[in-house]
Structure formats: C-alpha cells, structure tokens
Amino acid sequence: MKTDVGREEKEVFAAYLVKNHLKRSEQREVILDTFLRSERHLSVDDLLQLVQKRRPDIGRTTVYRTLKLLQSAGLAQELVLQGQTRFEREYKRQHHDHFICKSCGEIFEFSSAEIERIQDEIAADIGFVIDGHRHQIFGYCRDCAADAKARPEARR
Amino acid sequence: MKTDVGREEKEVFAAYLVKNHLKRSEQREVILDTFLRSERHLSVDDLLQLVQKRRPDIGRTTVYRTLKLLQSAGLAQELVLQGQTRFEREYKRQHHDHFICKSCGEIFEFSSAEIERIQDEIAADIGFVIDGHRHQIFGYCRDCAADAKARPEARR
DNA sequence: GTTCCTGCAAATCCTTTGCAAGTTC
DNA sequence: GAACTTGCAAAGGATTTGCAGGAAC
Numbered sequence: 260m261k262t263d264v265g266r267e268e269k270e271v272f273a274a275y276l277v278k279n280h281l282k283r284s285e286q287r288e289v290i291l292d293t294f295l296r297s298e299r300h301l302s303v304d305d306l307l308q309l310v311q312k313r314r315p316d317i318g319r320t321t322v323y324r325t326l327k328l329l330q331s332a333g334l335a336q337e338l339v340l341q342g343q344t345r346f347e348r349e350y351k352r353q354h355h356d357h358f359i360c361k362s363c364g365e366i367f368e369f370s371s372a373e374i375e376r377i378q379d380e381i382a383a384d385i386g387f388v389i390d391g392h393r394h395q396i397f398g399y400c401r402d403c404a405a406d407a408k409a410r411p412e413a414r415r
Numbered sequence: 416m417k418t419d420v421g422r423e424e425k426e427v428f429a430a431y432l433v434k435n436h437l438k439r440s441e442q443r444e445v446i447l448d449t450f451l452r453s454e455r456h457l458s459v460d461d462l463l464q465l466v467q468k469r470r471p472d473i474g475r476t477t478v479y480r481t482l483k484l485l486q487s488a489g490l491a492q493e494l495v496l497q498g499q500t501r502f503e504r505e506y507k508r509q510h511h512d513h514f515i516c517k518s519c520g521e522i523f524e525f526s527s528a529e530i531e532r533i534q535d536e537i538a539a540d541i542g543f544v545i546d547g548h549r550h551q552i553f554g555y556c557r558d559c560a561a562d563a564k565a566r567p568e569a570r571r
Numbered sequence: 572g573t574t575c576c577t578g579c580a581a582a583t584c585c586t587t588t589g590c591a592a593g594t595t596c
Numbered sequence: 597g598a599a600c601t602t603g604c605a606a607a608g609g610a611t612t613t614g615c616a617g618g619a620a621c
C-alpha cells in the first residue's frame with residue numbers, strides 16, 4: 260500500500276474498526292485498497308478477482324464479509340443493476356443515480372436537484388418521510404443506439 | 416372463473432399463447448386469474464399460496480414459469496423491492512414508481528410527468544435512448560413516521 | 572400422434588454460517 | 597490469553613432445469 264489512494268476512507272475504516280472493537284487485518288486492507296482503486300460498480304466477483312491478483316489466498320467469504328463492513332462504515336453502497344448486485348464507493352460522494360445501457364452494460368451516473376425537489380414535494384403530499392432513493396434509467400447509450408440504428412434487427 | 420376480472424388481459428394472454436404456439440391449461444388460467452384478482456406487488460410465495468387455495472396441486476415451478484410468460488406477454492412486471500422480488504400488473508397501467516415504507520413495508524405508487532421530462536432532458540444531453548426506468552423512494556409513511564416520532568429509539 | 576405442460580427432484584447461483592486454526596490486541 | 601478473523605466446506609434461499617408422465621392441439 261504505497262500510495263495515498265483513498266487515505267481519508269482508510270482512516271474512516273480504521274476508526275470504524277476501533278469503534279466497534281474489530282481488528283485490522285492484511286485482508287481487510289487489501290480488499291479496501293483494491294475497492295478504492297477500482298473502477299466504479301463492481302460485482303463481488305470483479306472485486307474478488309482483483310483482490311486475488313494481489314493476494315490469491317484471500318477467499319470469497321472474506322470479500323463478502325468485508326463488503327458488509329464497508330457498507331456499515333458508510334464507504335460502500337450496494338446496488339442491484341439488471342439483476343446483478345454491485346458495489347460502488349459511497350463516502351462523501353454526491354448522491355447520484357444511474358443510466359444503464361442494456362446493450363453494452365455501461366453505467367452512467369447522473370443527478371438532478373430538480374428531480375429531488377419534485378420527489379420531496381410528492382412525498383410531502385402524502386406525508387412520507389424520505390430516507391433514500393434509487394433511480395435507474397435503462398436504455399441504450401449513444402454508441403449502442405447508433406449501432407442499433409445501423410443494424411435495427413439486432414436491437415432487443 | 417365466473418366473473419369478468421381482467422377480461423381484456425385474459426384475451427391478451429390467450430392471443431399470446433396462440434401466437435407463440437403454446438397451449439392453454441387449467442393451471443395457467445387459475446394462476447392468471449389469481450394474479451389479476453390479487454392486491455398489487457405480490458411475491459412468488461404470495462401468489463403460490465393464493466393459487467394453492469384454489470388448486471392445491473399446482474406447483475411452485477408452474478407459478479414461476481407462468482409468471483415468466485405473463486412478463487413476456489406484457490401483463491406482469493417484476494420489481495425488486497427491498498431485496499424481495501415481487502410482481503405487479505402491467506397491462507395498460509399508467510407508468511408509475513414506488514414509495515416504500517421501511518417500517519411497515521407498505522408500497523405507495525406515484526408518477527410525475529415532470530420527473531420524466533427531466534429524465535428525457537438529461538438523457539438527451541448524453542445521447543442516451545431511454546427504454547424504461549425504475550425509481551424507488553425509501554423512507555417512512557405518514558403513520559410510521561408518526562410512530563417514530565412518538566418512540567424515537569425504535570426508528571431504524 | 573405430436574408438441575407442449577406439469578410436478579417432482581435435482582441442479583444452480585448467490586450468499587451466509589459453523590467451525591477449527593490462525594491473528595490481533 | 598481473550599476476542600476477533602480467516603478459509604473451507606456445508607448450509608440456505610431463490611430460481612431454473614431434466615425428465616417421465618399427462619394434457620392440449
């Protein structure tokens with residue numbers, strides 16, 4: 260762990276462990292570091308593979324357990340995209356939602372203060388207290404949509 | 416099947432079967448009729464139990480398979496709420512999304528043309544072609560929020 | 572008669588849990 | 597040394613599949 264990727268998050272995690280009378284371990288550090296360096300939105304398998312490139316002896320079970328800890332610590336968030344469970348970084352990230360391309364699987368993030376405002380209004384109307392939301396938009400990204408136009412029969 | 420519940424949907428299903436060289440069966444009819452008469456948002460188990468009240472010999476596998484057909488026929492839609500897979504009627508229903516109370520599990524539907532308009536704008540910006548979306552808002556319904564205020568320690 | 576359906580049991584996939592051995596505090 | 601972690605294997609839950617017998621066309 261030479262560099263400084265996600266230093267703040269590592270501190271948060273260390274504090275979380277202390278606070279909950281848990282212990283640090285090589286495995287947890289490798290998993291967190293790998294998670295922080297990775298691209299967004301990885302599945303458990305994605306993460307396991309990356310982790311095992313560095314430490315082939317780290318098991319799937321430990322990845323599952325560590326992901327649970329990261330969620331509790333507020334560092335990771337689980338999301339289900341097209342039936343697949345995935346995880347993304349959560350710490351101090353602006354809230355956002357996702358566009359998902361059904362063709363290439365690419366995921367784009369978006370956020371809209373305006374949408375959130377409308378949500379709040381609707382919630383207020385029915386006396387609902389919002390605690391979170393999940394908003395996914397499916398379709399075809401620019402590239403795949405162009406492909407589909409070229410070969411319309413290939414479109415789902 | 417004395418009455419007229421979901422007659423139109425039954426016709427759609429019958430047509431779907433013919434078109435795909437599939438066959439009608441007692442089981443499929445009972446399952447569809449039960450589905451159409453039920454409250455919204457049932458799990459496979461909910462539906463299985465209702466179906467078995469009428470025909471105890473209908474198996475879980477058949478319910479799974481029939482639900483797949485109903486989805487293909489555009490009569491049912493799968494949604495994952497709080498980790499639970501559920502199904503709701505889809506045919507000719509106005510598109511809508513869901514508020515989910517984390518305390519009592521109650522589900523409220525909502526829709527907003529304004530939100531959809533904003534979605535379209537954002538999509539257009541990145542050249543994304545929208546094909547569908549799923550928007551879930553979590554929190555506490557009026558009643559549960561009131562309870563929580565009364566007993567704040569009980570709040571998640 | 573052929574093709575499709577059904578229910579069962581078995582298989583699969585994803586995730587969690589029990590446990591004995593190893594680590595951290 | 598006490599308490600926590602790990603990896604494995606086994607258990608779980610949800611869903612799918614193989615198959616032999618039964619029903620629809």
